[in-house]
Amino acid sequence: MKTDNIKEISDSLVKTVTEFSTVMAKYTEKMNVLASTKSLVALRDILQTIPDDVKDTVFFRKVQALQKIDLKYDDVAWIANDYRPCYTMDSWKQLSEVEGTESGLQRYIAKIILSSSVEKREKLTVLLAHIEPLVYETLELSKGEKGNFKQKVCKKSINDNKGMSPESLGKIYVLAIVYVVFANTDNFAEEIDKRLPFRNNILHNGIVMYSNDDIDVAYNLLIDFIEILIRVREIIYQ
16 A cells, blocks of 8 residues: 555545544534533544554554465465555666665666566566565664574564554555565465465575466566565555
């Protein structure tokens, strides 16, 4: 979910509650005290249903469920669909040319995506090899901190993540991507869905058996994930 989208939802919610409160104020003028109290209790109940913490949302529970199933494309497509990535080739070109404050890793990734001399199969493998450092950069994780990669991401995205904000929401998106890309496919009972960019499966078992269609879907999904990681970093550390 982009910052603008989150702000739109927040602004819309505030506007709706404000308008509703105004209507309620006028309405309760014509009601007896008991009826007014009941109406205000109803409004209170509505406001109490809005979570105070991202970990109390249905979204968080959906993300947590990703680590418990043999993932298929339909299980994870919602991550990109909900976030609605919008980068175009012009966006990647702009990122590849920006110097100074922008990440050198991001520039390199953008250049790989834009390269006309590298096939998608090779691009997919190269980009997968750079997802871990990109996640480290996105969440500003320390490689010297105790724990393996997934444990560090979970700590930053769950244990150290409080409240309901664009930042806290963004960290859960990062967690979702890590659950998918770094899924332990060796433990999957069902046949691997080659339409997913499983780092474990591709880097360990190769990519020759992937059809061109498999490559297209896995590559496009990975590009969406990369955009989400880049944009989440912008949200958290802007």
